[in-house]
Amino acid sequence: MTRRTYYIETYGCQMNEHDSEKMAAMLDKLGMSAASAPDTAEVLIINTCSIREKAEHKVYSALGKFKSLKTRKPDTAIIVAGCVAQQEKNKLLKKVPHLDAVLGTHHISELPRILDKIRAKKSRITSTDFVEDVQSLHMVAPLKGANPVCSFVTIMQGCSNFCTYCVVPFTRGPEQSRHMDEILEEVTRLAGTGIREITLLGQNVNAYGKDLARGYAFADLLRHLDGIPGLARIRFTTSHPRDFDDSIIAAMTNLETVCEHIHLPLQSGSDSVLSAMHRGYSFAEYLAKVDSLRDSIPHVAITTDMIVGFPGETEADFMKTLEALERIRFDQIFSFKYSARPSTAAQSMPDHIPESVKIERLSRVHELQDQITEQYHRSAEGSVEEILAEGIRPQSSQVFGRTRTNKIVNLEDPDLICPGELVRVRITEGLKHSLRAVRAV
Ligand code: SF4
Known part of the structure; x- marks a missing residue:
């Protein structure tokens, strides 16, 4: 008997990649197997990201591609999951008649039930309310992901920071930490299957535990994870500079399995832009943390995110971003043009920057950072x-x-x-x- 097949198209961040792994694990458990192309799949899932402009267009265009497939094979179940699902909700079903279900970020564990409903042709489904307790969301963590050596482990869901450019608090809900016992149990289980490296995932992992009554913090979690038999390396992402403190520097310095790398998004070198972004730190405060980290771990690698062309960013503000790159010399950066996102405060700010200026600033950032990254790589020769x-x-x-x-x-x-x-x-x-x-x- 041939097995039913599924195909998952994933956009966006590691959090989304991991959500797709969880959905794949649930479908495998139902006896299904992964198809190599959408045309041969009976269940098609688009796991979406809405962090950048045109995210919705991308999803509608992907759904457009699948229309003829649905006409040829009407029993194909088509589902949109992730952040665009959360953002667009019922609108997606209304606009796309051949779509069967919209699955929000807090509902991926419902996938098997939703497939049953689609098969029973009961109704088209939208499941997008935020749940109050996220612990159940992680019960579906896969035994093993696509990579047999490294695995993601979600430690938190959502974000409560409301940076003025960011859609995440609206698509993933408020910051909620998982219980430490469950995380330890999951990591121990993964290490038992041969996983050597884990990456702890959350929008703001440095704030881990602050919402839990037990009163433990991120550095405590790292201490408990260090020493799990078989586990060689621990990484984590993403860190928020405001919550990055001495206890985490101490954990990075002293715990053998915690790797000497941090992704610490700066976003801009200008204090007025940082303030308009509602980031909660000045450039000097950020720099002090970087200096302190490098004092403790001189060979640490630091990577960052930068946004150019935030509303109101002057040439002088932008020059401060270039100066920050020269001063800090990040190992690598991920840089983006600002894009207006629905529901965010920055969307209605004055003085939006023309696209041509954003493009020009972004290319100056790339040019400078490419040189720095290459210098790091060249200086590693012989080591x-x-x-x-x-x-x-x-x-x-x-x-x-x-x-x-x-x-x-x-x-x-x-x-x-x-x-x-x-x-x-x-x-x-x-x-x-x-x-x-x-x-x-
Ligand atoms: S910290 Fe800011 S940028 Fe990061 S997810 Fe939260 S709101 Fe978005």
Whole structure:
């Protein structure tokens, strides 16, 4: 008997990738298997992201592609999940007659029930209310994701910061932490299946525990996770600079499994822009935390997010962003043009920046940062690093992995290295986006 198949198209962040893994795990449990293309699937899920402009258009255009498929195979179940589902709710069903269900960010665990309803042709479904207690959302964590060596573990859901440009508090609800016992149990289980590295996920992991009555904090969680048998590395993302404190620096310094890398979004080098963004710190405060972290861990890698062209950003404000890049010298940055998002405060601010100016500023940021990143990579040549081998590239048969500082390394002599192995390598060449290495003798 052939197994029923599903296809999940995922847009956006690691949180979404992990939600897709959870949905795949639920469908596998129902005896289904993953299809290699949408045309051959009986269940089609688009897991959406609404962080950038045109997100909704992207979803409507993807749904447009699936219309002829539904005409040919009317029993195909088509579902939109994730942040655009949360944002658009019933509107999606109204606009797209061939769509069967809209599944909000707090409802992915309902997927099997929703599929039953679609099959019974009871009704088209929207499930998008925020739930008060997020603990149940994580009961569906997969035993193993797509990567046999590294896994995501959600520790928090939502965000209560309301940065004025950001749609996340509206699409993922208020900040809610998972109970520590459940996280420890999940990580122990993952480590037992061979997972060597976990990345703790949340919109603001540094605030972990603040909403729980038990009174434990993120550094406590890191301490409890360190030393779980089999687990070699712990990473976490995303950190908020306001909540990044000495206790986390101490945990990063002292705990063997916690990697020497932090993603700490700065967003702008200008205090007036940071204030308009409602970020809750000045550039000087951010810099003081970076300096303190580098005092404790001199080789730490720091990456960041930057937004250019926020409403009201002057050329002088923008120059401060470039100065911040020169001063801090991030290992890597993710930079974006500001885009207006529904429900956010910045959308109705005055002095929106023309698109041409945003494009020009973004290219200046790229030009400067590309040089800095390449300099870091070149300066690594000749050094010895530990990498965790994560897999083998199908095209080149090269083993690839990452350093503790999260740099991608491709090994030139992969013989006898298995995914999951910690390997000491010598960096032979620093490239723009990655490093080449050989096994160190
Ligand atoms: S901290 Fe700000 S940018 Fe990050 S998810 Fe929350 S509201 Fe959005």
